[in-house]
Amino acid sequence: ETGVTQTPRHLVMGMTNKKSLKCEQHLGHNAMYWYKQSAKKPLELMFVYNFKEQTENNSVPSRFSPECPNSSHLFLHLHTLQPEDSALYLCASSQENVFATNEKLFFGSGTQLSVL
Protein backbone atom coordinates (compact mmCIF):
# COMPACT_ATOMS: atom_id res chain seq x y z
CA GLU A 1 0.00 0.00 0.00
CA THR A 2 1.62 3.22 -1.17
CA GLY A 3 -0.86 5.65 0.42
CA VAL A 4 -2.27 6.66 -2.96
CA THR A 5 -5.71 5.25 -3.74
CA GLN A 6 -7.34 5.30 -7.14
CA THR A 7 -10.94 4.48 -8.02
CA PRO A 8 -12.35 2.78 -9.90
CA ARG A 9 -9.78 0.07 -10.67
CA HIS A 10 -11.46 -0.72 -13.97
CA LEU A 11 -13.74 1.39 -16.17
CA VAL A 12 -15.44 0.63 -19.45
CA MET A 13 -17.11 3.52 -21.20
CA GLY A 14 -18.59 4.42 -24.54
CA MET A 15 -17.31 7.33 -26.60
CA THR A 16 -20.29 9.49 -25.65
CA ASN A 17 -20.11 8.83 -21.91
CA LYS A 18 -18.86 11.15 -19.22
CA LYS A 19 -16.96 9.61 -16.33
CA SER A 20 -14.44 10.65 -13.70
CA LEU A 21 -11.38 9.03 -12.23
CA LYS A 22 -10.56 9.73 -8.61
CA CYS A 23 -7.25 9.79 -6.77
CA GLU A 24 -6.71 10.33 -3.07
CA GLN A 25 -3.46 10.46 -1.14
CA HIS A 26 -3.07 10.18 2.62
CA LEU A 27 0.60 11.11 2.72
CA GLY A 28 0.37 14.84 3.29
CA HIS A 29 1.97 15.51 -0.07
CA ASN A 30 1.66 18.79 -1.92
CA ALA A 31 2.12 17.67 -5.52
CA MET A 32 -0.07 15.30 -7.52
CA TYR A 33 0.27 13.93 -11.06
CA TRP A 34 -1.67 12.11 -13.76
CA TYR A 35 0.21 9.69 -16.03
CA LYS A 36 -1.02 7.61 -18.95
CA GLN A 37 0.43 4.15 -19.45
CA SER A 38 -0.24 2.54 -22.84
CA ALA A 39 1.08 -0.77 -24.06
CA LYS A 40 4.46 -0.56 -25.82
CA LYS A 41 4.81 3.16 -25.11
CA PRO A 42 6.72 5.14 -22.48
CA LEU A 43 4.84 6.44 -19.49
CA GLU A 44 3.33 9.78 -20.47
CA LEU A 45 3.01 12.66 -18.03
CA MET A 46 -0.36 14.38 -18.46
CA PHE A 47 -0.84 16.90 -15.67
CA VAL A 48 0.97 18.19 -12.59
CA TYR A 49 -0.58 20.01 -9.65
CA ASN A 50 1.47 21.70 -6.99
CA PHE A 51 -0.40 23.10 -3.96
CA LYS A 52 -3.68 22.69 -5.90
CA GLU A 53 -2.42 24.78 -8.81
CA GLN A 54 -1.87 23.20 -12.21
CA THR A 55 1.78 23.63 -13.13
CA GLU A 56 2.01 21.28 -16.10
CA ASN A 57 -0.30 20.35 -18.95
CA ASN A 58 1.60 18.15 -21.34
CA SER A 59 -0.46 19.03 -24.44
CA VAL A 60 -3.31 16.83 -23.30
CA PRO A 61 -6.53 16.93 -25.40
CA SER A 62 -9.38 18.88 -23.83
CA ARG A 63 -11.50 15.73 -23.57
CA PHE A 64 -9.39 15.10 -20.44
CA SER A 65 -10.17 17.66 -17.74
CA PRO A 66 -8.30 17.53 -14.41
CA GLU A 67 -9.53 18.94 -11.14
CA CYS A 68 -7.64 19.33 -7.87
CA PRO A 69 -9.95 20.65 -5.14
CA ASN A 70 -7.33 20.21 -2.42
CA SER A 71 -3.87 18.76 -1.99
CA SER A 72 -5.24 15.32 -1.11
CA HIS A 73 -7.62 14.78 -4.03
CA LEU A 74 -7.19 14.74 -7.77
CA PHE A 75 -9.81 13.97 -10.40
CA LEU A 76 -9.65 13.33 -14.10
CA HIS A 77 -12.93 14.06 -15.86
CA LEU A 78 -13.44 12.21 -19.13
CA HIS A 79 -15.84 13.03 -21.96
CA THR A 80 -16.17 12.02 -25.59
CA LEU A 81 -13.11 9.82 -25.43
CA GLN A 82 -11.69 7.84 -28.33
CA PRO A 83 -10.76 4.15 -28.42
CA GLU A 84 -7.07 5.13 -28.52
CA ASP A 85 -7.52 6.67 -25.07
CA SER A 86 -7.83 3.17 -23.64
CA ALA A 87 -4.92 2.79 -21.21
CA LEU A 88 -3.93 2.53 -17.57
CA TYR A 89 -4.21 5.93 -15.91
CA LEU A 90 -1.88 6.34 -12.98
CA CYS A 91 -2.04 8.95 -10.27
CA ALA A 92 1.07 9.84 -8.27
CA SER A 93 2.03 12.21 -5.50
CA SER A 94 5.18 13.64 -3.93
CA GLN A 95 5.98 15.93 -1.03
CA GLU A 96 7.08 18.70 -3.34
CA ASN A 97 7.15 19.05 -7.10
CA VAL A 98 9.40 16.17 -8.07
CA PHE A 99 10.68 18.06 -11.08
CA ALA A 100 12.44 20.49 -8.78
CA THR A 101 13.80 18.00 -6.25
CA ASN A 102 15.22 14.54 -5.99
CA GLU A 103 12.14 13.18 -4.28
CA LYS A 104 10.43 10.04 -5.39
CA LEU A 105 6.92 9.61 -6.71
CA PHE A 106 4.33 7.49 -4.93
CA PHE A 107 1.98 5.86 -7.41
CA GLY A 108 -1.52 4.50 -7.08
CA SER A 109 -2.47 1.18 -8.67
CA GLY A 110 -4.17 2.89 -11.57
CA THR A 111 -7.50 2.82 -13.36
CA GLN A 112 -7.62 0.51 -16.37
CA LEU A 113 -9.80 2.37 -18.86
CA SER A 114 -11.39 0.80 -21.91
CA VAL A 115 -13.18 3.03 -24.40
CA LEU A 116 -15.55 1.20 -26.71
Add this chain to the structure above:
Amino acid sequence: GDSVTQMEGPVTLSEEAFLTINCTYTATGYPSLFWYVQYPGEGLQLLLKATKADDKGSNKGFEATYRKETTSFHLEKGSVQVSDSAVYFCAPGGSNYKLTFGKGTLLTVNP
Protein backbone atom coordinates in the same frame (compact mmCIF):
# COMPACT_ATOMS: atom_id res chain seq x y z
CA GLY B 1 15.04 16.99 -25.01
CA ASP B 2 15.90 14.37 -22.43
CA SER B 3 15.41 10.75 -23.39
CA VAL B 4 16.09 7.27 -22.08
CA THR B 5 16.68 3.99 -23.86
CA GLN B 6 16.02 0.75 -22.07
CA MET B 7 16.76 -2.79 -23.09
CA GLU B 8 13.84 -4.18 -25.05
CA GLY B 9 12.02 -6.97 -23.32
CA PRO B 10 10.59 -9.26 -22.48
CA VAL B 11 13.35 -10.88 -20.46
CA THR B 12 12.78 -14.41 -19.21
CA LEU B 13 15.15 -15.96 -16.68
CA SER B 14 15.27 -18.96 -14.42
CA GLU B 15 15.36 -18.47 -10.66
CA GLU B 16 18.87 -17.63 -9.33
CA ALA B 17 20.04 -16.37 -12.72
CA PHE B 18 21.98 -13.11 -13.09
CA LEU B 19 20.01 -10.12 -14.32
CA THR B 20 21.14 -7.08 -16.28
CA ILE B 21 18.75 -4.52 -17.74
CA ASN B 22 20.57 -1.87 -19.72
CA CYS B 23 19.63 1.79 -19.54
CA THR B 24 21.25 4.74 -21.27
CA TYR B 25 20.06 8.31 -21.24
CA THR B 26 20.61 11.63 -22.90
CA ALA B 27 20.28 14.80 -20.87
CA THR B 28 21.91 18.16 -20.57
CA GLY B 29 23.83 18.35 -17.35
CA TYR B 30 23.72 15.68 -14.70
CA PRO B 31 20.29 14.44 -13.71
CA SER B 32 19.53 12.09 -10.88
CA LEU B 33 18.84 8.56 -12.07
CA PHE B 34 16.05 6.28 -10.90
CA TRP B 35 14.80 2.74 -11.38
CA TYR B 36 11.11 2.18 -10.73
CA VAL B 37 9.41 -1.23 -10.61
CA GLN B 38 5.79 -2.12 -11.39
CA TYR B 39 4.51 -5.40 -10.01
CA PRO B 40 1.45 -6.98 -11.66
CA GLY B 41 -1.72 -5.02 -10.98
CA GLU B 42 0.06 -2.22 -9.17
CA GLY B 43 1.44 1.23 -9.82
CA LEU B 44 5.12 2.05 -10.07
CA GLN B 45 7.29 2.25 -6.99
CA LEU B 46 10.82 3.49 -6.56
CA LEU B 47 13.37 0.67 -6.53
CA LEU B 48 16.59 2.63 -6.23
CA LYS B 49 18.24 5.90 -7.20
CA ALA B 50 21.60 7.61 -7.58
CA THR B 51 22.06 11.35 -7.49
CA LYS B 52 25.61 11.88 -8.76
CA ALA B 53 28.32 10.29 -10.84
CA ASP B 54 29.77 7.01 -9.51
CA ASP B 55 26.99 6.70 -6.92
CA LYS B 56 25.59 3.20 -6.56
CA GLY B 57 21.94 2.78 -5.73
CA SER B 58 20.87 -0.49 -4.16
CA ASN B 59 17.72 -2.10 -2.79
CA LYS B 60 16.33 -5.64 -2.45
CA GLY B 61 19.51 -7.08 -3.97
CA PHE B 62 19.32 -4.84 -7.03
CA GLU B 63 22.13 -2.42 -7.84
CA ALA B 64 22.80 0.28 -10.42
CA THR B 65 25.80 2.59 -10.77
CA TYR B 66 25.63 6.10 -12.19
CA ARG B 67 28.15 6.09 -15.05
CA LYS B 68 28.62 9.63 -16.31
CA GLU B 69 31.18 8.70 -18.96
CA THR B 70 28.83 6.23 -20.65
CA THR B 71 25.57 7.97 -19.60
CA SER B 72 24.31 4.66 -18.32
CA PHE B 73 22.51 3.31 -15.28
CA HIS B 74 22.27 -0.45 -15.82
CA LEU B 75 20.23 -2.48 -13.33
CA GLU B 76 21.76 -5.71 -12.00
CA LYS B 77 20.87 -8.46 -9.59
CA GLY B 78 23.04 -11.45 -8.87
CA SER B 79 20.28 -13.99 -8.24
CA VAL B 80 16.71 -13.27 -9.28
CA GLN B 81 13.63 -14.74 -7.61
CA VAL B 82 10.17 -15.48 -8.96
CA SER B 83 8.90 -12.53 -6.90
CA ASP B 84 11.09 -10.18 -8.97
CA SER B 85 8.82 -10.71 -11.97
CA ALA B 86 7.66 -7.21 -12.86
CA VAL B 87 8.17 -4.34 -15.29
CA TYR B 88 11.26 -2.21 -14.64
CA PHE B 89 11.50 1.44 -15.67
CA CYS B 90 14.63 3.55 -15.92
CA ALA B 91 14.11 7.29 -15.43
CA PRO B 92 16.51 10.23 -15.37
CA GLY B 93 15.11 13.21 -13.53
CA GLY B 94 14.98 15.20 -10.34
CA SER B 95 16.46 18.64 -9.58
CA ASN B 96 14.92 20.63 -12.43
CA TYR B 97 14.76 17.69 -14.76
CA LYS B 98 11.42 16.22 -15.65
CA LEU B 99 11.21 12.55 -14.90
CA THR B 100 11.48 10.81 -18.27
CA PHE B 101 10.45 7.18 -18.06
CA GLY B 102 11.65 4.51 -20.46
CA LYS B 103 9.23 2.08 -22.11
CA GLY B 104 9.82 -0.46 -19.37
CA THR B 105 11.32 -3.92 -19.48
CA LEU B 106 9.14 -6.89 -18.57
CA LEU B 107 11.01 -9.46 -16.51
CA THR B 108 9.59 -12.94 -15.98
CA VAL B 109 11.40 -15.28 -13.61
CA ASN B 110 10.49 -18.95 -13.81
CA PRO B 111 10.93 -21.39 -10.91
